[in-house]
Amino acid sequence: MEELLASTLRGETTACPCASREDDTRFLEAASRHRVESLVARALHDAGALAAWPEIVRDRLSRVAVRSGIVTQLMERDLKDVLAALASAGVFPLLLKGAGLAYTCYPDPHLRPRLDTDLLVRQEDVETAGRVLEGRGYGKLDFVDGELVSYQTPYARSDRHGVQHVYDVHWKIANPQAVADCLSYDELEANAVAVPRLGPFARTIDPIAALLLACVHRAAHHSDAIDLLWLYDIHLLASRLDERGARAFATLAAQKRVRTLCARGLALSREWFGTRVPAWLIDDLGAARGEAAEAYLAGHLRALDVLLSDVKALPGWRARGRLLLEHLLPSAAYMHARYGASSRALLPILYARRVIFGARRWFRPIEEAHLAVR
Numbered sequence: 001m002e003e004l005l006a007s008t009l010r011g012e013t014t015a016c017p018c019a020s021r022e023d024d025t026r027f028l029e030a031a032s033r034h035r036v037e038s039l040v041a042r043a044l045h046d047a048g049a050l051a052a053w054p055e056i057v058r059d060r061l062s063r064v065a066v067r068s069g070i071v072t073q074l075m076e077r078d079l080k081d082v083l084a085a086l087a088s089a090g091v092f093p094l095l096l097k098g099a100g101l102a103y104t105c106y107p108d109p110h111l112r113p114r115l116d117t118d119l120l121v122r123q124e125d126v127e128t129a130g131r132v133l134e135g136r137g138y139g140k141l142d143f144v145d146g147e148l149v150s151y152q153t154p155y156a157r158s159d160r161h162g163v164q165h166v167y168d169v170h171w172k173i174a175n176p177q178a179v180a181d182c183l184s185y186d187e188l189e190a191n192a193v194a195v196p197r198l199g200p201f202a203r204t205i206d207p208i209a210a211l212l213l214a215c216v217h218r219a220a221h222h223s224d225a226i227d228l229l230w231l232y233d234i235h236l237l238a239s240r241l242d243e244r245g246a247r248a249f250a251t252l253a254a255q256k257r258v259r260t261l262c263a264r265g266l267a268l269s270r271e272w273f274g275t276r277v278p279a280w281l282i283d284d285l286g287a288a289r290g291e292a293a294e295a296y297l298a299g300h301l302r303a304l305d306v307l308l309s310d311v312k313a314l315p316g317w318r319a320r321g322r323l324l325l326e327h328l329l330p331s332a333a334y335m336h337a338r339y340g341a342s343s344r345a346l347l348p349i350l351y352a353r354r355v356i357f358g359a360r361r362w363f364r365p366i367e368e369a370h371l372a373v374r
Contacts, residue, residue, distance in 0.1 A: 001030035005228055006272045008040050014049035016057065028060050034228035037064040038111050065110070071163055072102075072110040078165050079117060080199045085136060086119075087201040091129050093119035094188055095195065096170065097217060098233075100204030103195045105236040113229075116154065116166035120205075122185050123171040126153065133167060141166075142338045146326030148310075148319065150175050173213060176220045176306060177313035177323075178292040182256045183209055208249050211237040215265030216258050219296045224264065228272065234265045235273040246278045250285060259288035264297055303361055328355065 004027060007013040018024045031037045041061035044050040050058055079099070086093060094100075098114035106112045121129050130140070130153060138155035145153065151172035158164045172180045188205045195202035205213065214237060218230040241249060253262040263285035269275040270282070295301075295309045307327065311320045335350050 001026050002034070002226070002228065005030055005034060005036060005040060009036065009043050009228075009232065010274055011043060011047060014044065014047045014052075016053045018054070018057075021054075021056065024054050024056050028057060031061075032064075035113050036228050036232065037061055038068045038113065039229075039232065041065045042108075042111060068113055069108075069110040072113075074159060074161060074163050075117070075165060076109065076198065078159070080202070082133070082136065082167065083199055083201040085132050086129060089128050089132050091121055091125045091132065092189075092201060092203070093121045093129070093169075094185065094192055095198075095202065095204040096120050096173065096213065100193075100195065100210065101214075101233055101236070103197055103202075104193065104204060104207075104210075105233070109197075112233075116168045118152075118168045118170060120170045120173065120185055120188065126169060126171050129169050130155070133169075138165075138167065142334060144327075144330050145334055146323075146330060148177075148314070148323040149326040149330070151180060174217065174220055176296065177310040178295065179216050179220045179256075179258060179261075182216060182258060183213065207237055207240060208245060208252060211241075211249060212252055212256065212258065212262060215262040216293070219261045219264060220293065223301045224297050226268070226272075231265075231269050231272050234269040235275045238266055238269055238275050238277050241277060241281075243278060246281050250281060253285055254288070257291045258293050259285040260291055260294045260297060263288070303364060330354075 004013060004017065016024075018027055028037075031040055037060070041050065041064070044053065044061070050061070083093070095103075096118035098112055099117040099119075102109035102112035102114065119129070133155040134140070136157075138157045141154040141156055143152070143154050144150055152168050152170045152175065154166055154168045156164055156166040171185070173183050174180050183205075188209055189203075191206040191209065192203040193206055195204055204210070211234065214230065214233045218225065218227060218234075222230075249262070250259075253259045263282050266275065266277055266282050266285070270277065292309070292313050295305070298305070307324075310323060314320045314323060329351055332344065332347055335347060335354070339350050339353075
Protein backbone atom coordinates (compact mmCIF):
# COMPACT_ATOMS: atom_id res chain seq x y z
CA MET A 1 0.00 0.00 0.00
CA GLU A 2 2.93 2.36 0.62
CA GLU A 3 4.12 1.78 -2.95
CA LEU A 4 0.61 2.46 -4.25
CA LEU A 5 0.52 5.72 -2.28
CA ALA A 6 3.91 6.75 -3.61
CA SER A 7 3.04 5.91 -7.23
CA THR A 8 -0.18 7.93 -6.86
CA LEU A 9 1.80 10.90 -5.57
CA ARG A 10 4.25 10.45 -8.45
CA GLY A 11 1.30 10.72 -10.85
CA GLU A 12 1.82 7.19 -12.17
CA THR A 13 -1.32 5.57 -10.73
CA THR A 14 -4.65 7.18 -11.52
CA ALA A 15 -6.97 4.16 -11.79
CA CYS A 16 -7.70 2.34 -8.55
CA PRO A 17 -5.96 -1.07 -8.55
CA CYS A 18 -7.61 -2.24 -5.33
CA ALA A 19 -9.52 -5.48 -5.89
CA SER A 20 -11.80 -5.40 -2.85
CA ARG A 21 -13.30 -3.22 -0.15
CA GLU A 22 -10.69 -4.63 2.22
CA ASP A 23 -7.95 -3.32 -0.09
CA ASP A 24 -9.68 0.07 -0.21
CA THR A 25 -9.66 0.15 3.58
CA ARG A 26 -6.01 -0.84 3.75
CA PHE A 27 -5.15 1.90 1.26
CA LEU A 28 -6.95 4.50 3.38
CA GLU A 29 -5.33 3.23 6.57
CA ALA A 30 -1.90 3.53 4.98
CA ALA A 31 -2.67 7.05 3.73
CA SER A 32 -3.73 8.05 7.23
CA ARG A 33 -0.69 6.45 8.85
CA HIS A 34 1.63 8.35 6.52
CA ARG A 35 -0.48 11.55 6.74
CA VAL A 36 -0.73 11.95 2.98
CA GLU A 37 -4.52 11.78 2.54
CA SER A 38 -4.82 15.39 1.40
CA LEU A 39 -1.83 15.01 -0.91
CA VAL A 40 -3.34 11.90 -2.50
CA ALA A 41 -6.70 13.65 -2.90
CA ARG A 42 -4.97 16.59 -4.63
CA ALA A 43 -2.93 14.30 -6.91
CA LEU A 44 -6.00 12.37 -8.03
CA HIS A 45 -8.05 15.55 -8.43
CA ASP A 46 -5.36 17.21 -10.54
CA ALA A 47 -5.19 14.09 -12.71
CA GLY A 48 -8.97 14.16 -13.14
CA ALA A 49 -9.10 10.64 -11.74
CA LEU A 50 -10.70 10.96 -8.31
CA ALA A 51 -14.22 10.28 -9.58
CA ALA A 52 -13.11 6.87 -10.91
CA TRP A 53 -12.06 5.62 -7.48
CA PRO A 54 -14.43 3.69 -5.16
CA GLU A 55 -16.90 5.78 -3.18
CA ILE A 56 -15.37 4.81 0.16
CA VAL A 57 -11.99 6.19 -0.99
CA ARG A 58 -13.45 9.36 -2.54
CA ASP A 59 -15.55 10.19 0.50
CA ARG A 60 -12.76 9.60 3.01
CA LEU A 61 -10.14 11.57 1.09
CA SER A 62 -12.57 14.43 0.45
CA ARG A 63 -13.63 14.63 4.11
CA VAL A 64 -10.05 14.64 5.31
CA ALA A 65 -9.06 17.32 2.80
CA VAL A 66 -11.95 19.57 3.88
CA ARG A 67 -11.22 19.08 7.57
CA SER A 68 -7.51 19.64 7.00
CA GLY A 69 -8.28 22.91 5.24
CA ILE A 70 -10.43 24.13 8.13
CA VAL A 71 -7.93 23.07 10.80
CA THR A 72 -5.10 24.72 8.86
CA GLN A 73 -7.01 28.01 8.76
CA LEU A 74 -7.58 27.90 12.52
CA MET A 75 -3.94 27.02 13.19
CA GLU A 76 -2.80 29.77 10.83
CA ARG A 77 -4.89 32.39 12.60
CA ASP A 78 -3.58 31.31 15.98
CA LEU A 79 0.02 31.21 14.75
CA LYS A 80 -0.19 34.79 13.48
CA ASP A 81 -1.41 35.94 16.88
CA VAL A 82 1.25 33.95 18.76
CA LEU A 83 4.06 35.29 16.59
CA ALA A 84 2.83 38.86 17.11
CA ALA A 85 2.64 38.32 20.88
CA LEU A 86 6.14 36.85 20.96
CA ALA A 87 7.49 39.74 18.90
CA SER A 88 5.95 42.19 21.36
CA ALA A 89 7.95 40.43 24.08
CA GLY A 90 11.16 40.62 22.02
CA VAL A 91 11.18 36.98 20.90
CA PHE A 92 11.49 36.25 17.18
CA PRO A 93 11.27 32.48 16.54
CA LEU A 94 12.06 30.58 13.37
CA LEU A 95 9.49 28.12 12.07
CA LEU A 96 10.97 24.64 11.75
CA LYS A 97 9.96 21.55 9.81
CA GLY A 98 6.28 21.23 8.84
CA ALA A 99 5.23 24.70 9.95
CA GLY A 100 7.76 26.32 7.63
CA LEU A 101 7.55 23.83 4.78
CA ALA A 102 3.76 24.06 4.54
CA TYR A 103 4.02 27.71 3.50
CA THR A 104 7.16 27.58 1.38
CA CYS A 105 7.19 24.21 -0.43
CA TYR A 106 3.60 23.04 -0.76
CA PRO A 107 1.03 24.60 -3.14
CA ASP A 108 -1.45 24.83 -0.27
CA PRO A 109 -0.48 24.64 3.43
CA HIS A 110 -3.25 22.17 4.28
CA LEU A 111 -1.42 19.60 2.15
CA ARG A 112 1.32 19.47 4.79
CA PRO A 113 -0.47 18.42 8.01
CA ARG A 114 1.27 18.71 11.37
CA LEU A 115 0.46 17.89 14.97
CA ASP A 116 2.40 20.84 16.36
CA THR A 117 4.21 24.01 15.37
CA ASP A 118 7.95 23.92 15.99
CA LEU A 119 9.49 27.24 17.03
CA LEU A 120 13.25 27.69 17.36
CA VAL A 121 14.35 30.47 19.72
CA ARG A 122 17.55 31.55 21.41
CA GLN A 123 18.08 29.74 24.70
CA GLU A 124 17.89 33.00 26.63
CA ASP A 125 14.39 33.57 25.18
CA VAL A 126 12.92 30.22 26.24
CA GLU A 127 11.42 31.45 29.53
CA THR A 128 9.95 34.56 27.91
CA ALA A 129 8.39 32.47 25.14
CA GLY A 130 6.89 30.18 27.78
CA ARG A 131 5.40 33.10 29.70
CA VAL A 132 3.86 34.51 26.52
CA LEU A 133 2.26 31.18 25.64
CA GLU A 134 1.01 30.59 29.17
CA GLY A 135 -0.44 34.10 29.15
CA ARG A 136 -2.43 33.10 26.08
CA GLY A 137 -3.91 30.07 27.82
CA TYR A 138 -1.36 27.46 26.83
CA GLY A 139 -0.34 24.82 29.36
CA LYS A 140 3.02 23.08 29.46
CA LEU A 141 2.77 19.40 28.57
CA ASP A 142 4.36 16.77 30.81
CA PHE A 143 7.57 16.38 28.86
CA VAL A 144 10.84 15.27 30.43
CA ASP A 145 12.97 18.35 31.07
CA GLY A 146 16.59 19.01 31.97
CA GLU A 147 19.69 20.74 30.65
CA LEU A 148 20.78 17.80 28.49
CA VAL A 149 17.90 15.35 28.21
CA SER A 150 15.71 17.60 26.07
CA TYR A 151 16.02 20.86 24.16
CA GLN A 152 12.34 21.53 23.67
CA THR A 153 9.23 22.35 25.69
CA PRO A 154 5.71 21.79 24.29
CA TYR A 155 2.68 23.93 25.16
CA ALA A 156 -0.92 23.16 24.22
CA ARG A 157 -4.47 24.46 24.39
CA SER A 158 -7.78 23.57 22.77
CA ASP A 159 -9.80 26.28 21.07
CA ARG A 160 -13.58 26.67 21.11
CA HIS A 161 -13.83 24.47 18.01
CA GLY A 162 -12.10 21.58 19.77
CA VAL A 163 -8.90 21.95 17.74
CA GLN A 164 -5.75 21.46 19.79
CA HIS A 165 -2.96 23.93 19.13
CA VAL A 166 0.51 22.77 20.18
CA TYR A 167 3.68 24.85 20.09
CA ASP A 168 6.98 23.09 20.61
CA VAL A 169 9.56 25.64 21.73
CA HIS A 170 13.07 24.50 20.76
CA TRP A 171 16.39 26.06 21.64
CA LYS A 172 18.31 23.41 19.71
CA ILE A 173 17.16 21.73 16.53
CA ALA A 174 17.10 18.18 17.97
CA ASN A 175 17.47 16.24 21.22
CA PRO A 176 19.98 13.54 20.14
CA GLN A 177 23.38 14.82 21.21
CA ALA A 178 25.23 13.93 18.00
CA VAL A 179 23.10 16.41 16.02
CA ALA A 180 21.74 18.78 18.68
CA ASP A 181 24.22 21.54 17.83
CA CYS A 182 24.19 20.85 14.11
CA LEU A 183 22.46 24.15 13.28
CA SER A 184 22.19 27.02 15.75
CA TYR A 185 19.55 29.72 15.93
CA ASP A 186 22.08 32.44 15.08
CA GLU A 187 23.35 30.80 11.89
CA LEU A 188 19.83 29.93 10.76
CA GLU A 189 18.53 33.39 11.59
CA ALA A 190 21.21 34.96 9.39
CA ASN A 191 19.63 33.35 6.30
CA ALA A 192 16.00 33.30 7.46
CA VAL A 193 13.22 33.42 4.88
CA ALA A 194 10.10 35.53 5.38
CA VAL A 195 6.67 33.87 5.32
CA PRO A 196 4.38 36.79 4.38
CA ARG A 197 1.14 34.82 4.63
CA LEU A 198 1.73 34.38 8.36
CA GLY A 199 2.33 38.05 9.05
CA PRO A 200 5.32 40.37 9.44
CA PHE A 201 7.01 38.33 12.18
CA ALA A 202 6.92 34.93 10.47
CA ARG A 203 10.24 33.53 9.28
CA THR A 204 11.49 30.06 8.49
CA ILE A 205 14.89 28.61 7.64
CA ASP A 206 16.44 28.73 4.18
CA PRO A 207 15.89 25.80 1.75
CA ILE A 208 19.40 24.33 2.06
CA ALA A 209 19.20 24.23 5.88
CA ALA A 210 15.60 22.97 5.69
CA LEU A 211 16.69 20.05 3.50
CA LEU A 212 19.51 19.17 5.88
CA LEU A 213 17.15 19.33 8.87
CA ALA A 214 14.55 17.18 7.08
CA CYS A 215 17.19 14.49 6.46
CA VAL A 216 18.55 14.69 10.00
CA HIS A 217 15.20 14.76 11.79
CA ARG A 218 13.69 11.66 10.20
CA ALA A 219 16.76 9.60 11.05
CA ALA A 220 17.91 10.97 14.39
CA HIS A 221 14.50 11.44 16.00
CA HIS A 222 12.58 8.64 14.34
CA SER A 223 15.03 5.79 13.81
CA ASP A 224 15.20 6.03 10.00
CA ALA A 225 11.47 5.30 9.72
CA ILE A 226 9.91 5.08 6.27
CA ASP A 227 7.43 7.91 6.61
CA LEU A 228 6.10 9.09 3.25
CA LEU A 229 5.23 12.61 4.39
CA TRP A 230 8.77 13.27 5.66
CA LEU A 231 10.21 11.79 2.48
CA TYR A 232 7.90 13.97 0.42
CA ASP A 233 9.27 17.00 2.28
CA ILE A 234 12.75 15.93 1.21
CA HIS A 235 11.49 15.34 -2.33
CA LEU A 236 10.09 18.85 -2.67
CA LEU A 237 13.17 20.50 -1.18
CA ALA A 238 15.70 18.42 -3.11
CA SER A 239 13.83 18.85 -6.40
CA ARG A 240 14.62 22.56 -6.24
CA LEU A 241 18.37 22.06 -6.04
CA ASP A 242 20.38 23.27 -8.99
CA GLU A 243 24.08 22.45 -9.31
CA ARG A 244 25.11 25.39 -7.14
CA GLY A 245 22.55 24.51 -4.48
CA ALA A 246 23.62 20.87 -4.50
CA ARG A 247 27.23 21.86 -3.86
CA ALA A 248 26.17 24.21 -1.07
CA PHE A 249 24.16 21.39 0.48
CA ALA A 250 27.05 18.93 0.23
CA THR A 251 29.39 21.47 1.84
CA LEU A 252 26.97 22.13 4.70
CA ALA A 253 26.40 18.41 5.31
CA ALA A 254 30.16 17.86 5.45
CA GLN A 255 30.70 20.78 7.83
CA LYS A 256 27.98 19.48 10.15
CA ARG A 257 29.13 15.85 9.89
CA VAL A 258 25.74 14.52 8.83
CA ARG A 259 26.58 13.40 5.28
CA THR A 260 25.40 9.83 5.87
CA LEU A 261 22.01 10.98 7.15
CA CYS A 262 21.62 13.30 4.17
CA ALA A 263 22.63 10.58 1.71
CA ARG A 264 20.06 8.25 3.24
CA GLY A 265 17.26 10.82 3.07
CA LEU A 266 18.00 11.70 -0.55
CA ALA A 267 18.33 8.05 -1.56
CA LEU A 268 14.96 7.18 -0.04
CA SER A 269 13.34 10.22 -1.64
CA ARG A 270 14.68 9.13 -5.02
CA GLU A 271 13.53 5.55 -4.40
CA TRP A 272 9.98 6.47 -3.41
CA PHE A 273 9.31 9.62 -5.43
CA GLY A 274 11.89 9.59 -8.21
CA THR A 275 13.52 12.76 -6.90
CA ARG A 276 15.96 14.21 -9.40
CA VAL A 277 19.19 15.37 -7.82
CA PRO A 278 22.64 15.71 -9.38
CA ALA A 279 24.05 12.24 -10.00
CA TRP A 280 27.20 12.83 -7.95
CA LEU A 281 25.47 14.16 -4.84
CA ILE A 282 24.18 10.99 -3.15
CA ASP A 283 27.36 9.08 -3.96
CA ASP A 284 29.52 11.88 -2.57
CA LEU A 285 27.53 12.14 0.64
CA GLY A 286 27.24 8.38 1.05
CA ALA A 287 31.00 7.90 0.88
CA ALA A 288 31.46 9.58 4.28
CA ARG A 289 32.65 7.43 7.17
CA GLY A 290 33.22 7.93 10.86
CA GLU A 291 30.40 10.40 11.61
CA ALA A 292 28.79 10.01 15.02
CA ALA A 293 25.35 10.46 13.44
CA GLU A 294 25.78 7.18 11.52
CA ALA A 295 24.54 5.41 14.65
CA TYR A 296 20.98 6.56 13.86
CA LEU A 297 20.97 4.47 10.68
CA ALA A 298 21.79 1.18 12.41
CA GLY A 299 18.18 -0.02 12.21
CA HIS A 300 15.87 -1.34 14.96
CA LEU A 301 17.27 1.17 17.42
CA ARG A 302 16.13 0.94 21.02
CA ALA A 303 15.89 3.91 23.36
CA LEU A 304 18.92 2.45 25.15
CA ASP A 305 20.95 2.59 21.93
CA VAL A 306 20.12 6.27 21.51
CA LEU A 307 21.03 6.96 25.15
CA LEU A 308 24.40 5.26 24.70
CA SER A 309 24.97 7.33 21.56
CA ASP A 310 24.12 10.49 23.51
CA VAL A 311 26.51 9.56 26.32
CA LYS A 312 29.28 8.92 23.81
CA ALA A 313 28.67 12.25 22.03
CA LEU A 314 28.88 14.39 25.17
CA PRO A 315 32.26 15.87 26.14
CA GLY A 316 33.46 14.55 29.50
CA TRP A 317 32.08 12.32 32.22
CA ARG A 318 30.49 15.18 34.14
CA ALA A 319 28.08 15.94 31.30
CA ARG A 320 27.50 12.25 30.71
CA GLY A 321 26.65 11.68 34.35
CA ARG A 322 24.28 14.63 34.32
CA LEU A 323 22.44 13.25 31.30
CA LEU A 324 21.99 9.86 32.96
CA LEU A 325 20.77 11.53 36.16
CA GLU A 326 18.25 13.67 34.26
CA HIS A 327 16.83 10.55 32.60
CA LEU A 328 16.71 8.65 35.87
CA LEU A 329 15.52 11.45 38.17
CA PRO A 330 13.76 14.21 36.21
CA SER A 331 12.59 17.39 37.91
CA ALA A 332 10.01 17.32 40.69
CA ALA A 333 7.74 19.53 38.57
CA TYR A 334 7.74 16.95 35.80
CA MET A 335 7.07 14.10 38.23
CA HIS A 336 4.12 15.92 39.81
CA ALA A 337 2.65 16.71 36.38
CA ARG A 338 3.32 13.24 34.99
CA TYR A 339 1.75 11.32 37.86
CA GLY A 340 -0.82 13.86 39.03
CA ALA A 341 0.58 14.08 42.56
CA SER A 342 0.96 17.31 44.53
CA SER A 343 2.72 16.16 47.70
CA ARG A 344 6.52 16.28 47.80
CA ALA A 345 6.41 13.40 50.28
CA LEU A 346 5.35 11.15 47.42
CA LEU A 347 8.38 11.94 45.27
CA PRO A 348 10.57 9.03 46.51
CA ILE A 349 7.76 6.61 45.70
CA LEU A 350 7.20 8.16 42.29
CA TYR A 351 10.91 8.02 41.44
CA ALA A 352 11.04 4.38 42.53
CA ARG A 353 8.02 3.62 40.37
CA ARG A 354 9.66 5.33 37.40
CA VAL A 355 12.87 3.34 37.81
CA ILE A 356 11.12 -0.01 38.26
CA PHE A 357 8.37 0.25 35.68
CA GLY A 358 10.15 2.60 33.27
CA ALA A 359 13.16 0.34 32.77
CA ARG A 360 11.30 -1.64 30.09
CA ARG A 361 10.96 1.34 27.77
CA TRP A 362 14.72 1.50 27.26
CA PHE A 363 14.51 -1.80 25.43
CA ARG A 364 11.59 -0.81 23.21
CA PRO A 365 12.05 0.45 19.63
CA ILE A 366 12.79 4.16 19.71
CA GLU A 367 9.39 5.22 18.35
CA GLU A 368 7.50 3.39 21.10
CA ALA A 369 9.82 4.73 23.81
CA HIS A 370 9.44 8.29 22.48
CA LEU A 371 5.67 8.05 22.87
CA ALA A 372 6.02 6.56 26.34
CA VAL A 373 8.15 9.47 27.56
CA ARG A 374 5.41 11.92 26.65
